[in-house]
Amino acid sequence: MNYIALNVALSEDAQAEILTAYLADYPFESFESEPGILKAYIPEERLCDCKTEVDDLLARHGVAGRYVAIETQNWNALWESNFPPVEVDGRLRIRAPFHDPTPEGGMEIVVMPRMAFGTGHHATTQLMARAVLDLGVAGRTGLDMGSGTGVLAIAALKCGAAHMDAVDIDDWADASCRENAALNGVAERITAIRGDAASIAGRRYDFILANINRNILLADMPAYAAALAPGGDLVMSGFLEADVEPLTQCASRLGLKRVEVAGLDGWMLIKVKGER
Missing domain, CATH: 3.40.50.150 (Vaccinia Virus protein VP39)
Incomplete structure (x- = not known):
């Protein structure tokens, strides 16, 4: 299963909590917060069902998101270094x-x-x-x-x-x-x-x-x-x-x-x- 990472640029850390709560209503399965960025992970096959709504949500909150494909075989290596x-x-x-x-x-x-x-x-x-x-x-x-x-x-x-x-x-x-x-x-x-x-x-x-x-x-x-x-x-x-x-x-x-x-x-x- 391939995943997509939605990377959202933030102007303040408090936005991460608010956006995570809203994005949790969609099929995102995991979230990571770093200074100035929120990463939300979703199965590639499920993104098409909600991408328009997610983009509208980000627009309402005045933030921009970038979608990045993550190959399954790279995911476990990523976790092993950040878990x-x-x-x-x-x-x-x-x-x-x-x-x-x-x-x-x-x-x-x-x-x-x-x-x-x-x-x-x-x-x-x-x-x-x-x-x-x-x-x-x-x-x-x-x-x-x-x-x-x-x-x-x-x-x-x-x-x-x-x-x-x-x-x-x-x-x-x-x-x-x-x-x-x-x-x-x-x-x-x-x-x-x-x-x-x-x-x-x-x-x-x-x-x-x-x-x-x-x-x-x-x-x-x-x-x-x-x-x-x-x-x-x-x-x-x-x-x-x-x-x-x-x-x-x-x-x-x-x-x-x-x-x-x-x-x-x-x-x-x-x-x-x-x-x-």
């Missing part, structure tokens, strides 16, 4: 297979550096991983919605979750999740499902993790609420501070009470709880 391990509060280390193993006794997740979102480097993935560590998932059944590489589902299983469903609409992410589950020795306790929120109809979860974006969260929250066991936890990220209140109001209408809000580098997380 440092991620430390989450000193309690969890997310690394690639080419990094040194975590010292004995430390919790780690090994992620193959592919295009699928969820290498641990983005602030929202770190927020969600931190939430998983504190959620008390041992013995519980959970859902990782928009799972990407499956890193959050794997984190929950490493924390003792009984079973995880990992749902993503993208076939590349689905394959990546399966690969990483096997790599971390949890394949027997994870079910990777390629699909959207409709695929969880009739299923029941003690907790749900959803690191997606505001629009999808608002549209799919009724499905999450229907699948959540009484007193269950729904943890959401992938949005900015301005989105906290609309998401909280949506959750409240569905009988879910907000119990926690957290932020990192401008990105936000909300934890809500169902009624018992």
Whole structure:
């Protein structure tokens, strides 16, 4: 699979967070921020479906974008030179297979550096991983919605979750999740499902993790609420501070009470709880 990198020149760093939030509504799978530039990666075959809308979005924000083709065989080499391990509060280390193993006794997740979102480097993935560590998932059944590489589902299983469903609409992410589950020795306790929120109809979860974006969260929250066991936890990220209140109001209408809000580098997380 070939990818396209959209390179957007920025006049100020704050633009990167705003544009990333908007571009996440399209099939971009990964983002990188550097001083003065935002890089967004999308499968070449999916760009044609949204290029006009993306160009209009950039024009509205007064920025220019340049599309650069990336050959698949060059991608892994790029990641190997730009993929440092991620430390989450000193309690969890997310690394690639080419990094040194975590010292004995430390919790780690090994992620193959592919295009699928969820290498641990983005602030929202770190927020969600931190939430998983504190959620008390041992013995519980959970859902990782928009799972990407499956890193959050794997984190929950490493924390003792009984079973995880990992749902993503993208076939590349689905394959990546399966690969990483096997790599971390949890394949027997994870079910990777390629699909959207409709695929969880009739299923029941003690907790749900959803690191997606505001629009999808608002549209799919009724499905999450229907699948959540009484007193269950729904943890959401992938949005900015301005989105906290609309998401909280949506959750409240569905009988879910907000119990926690957290932020990192401008990105936000909300934890809500169902009624018992």
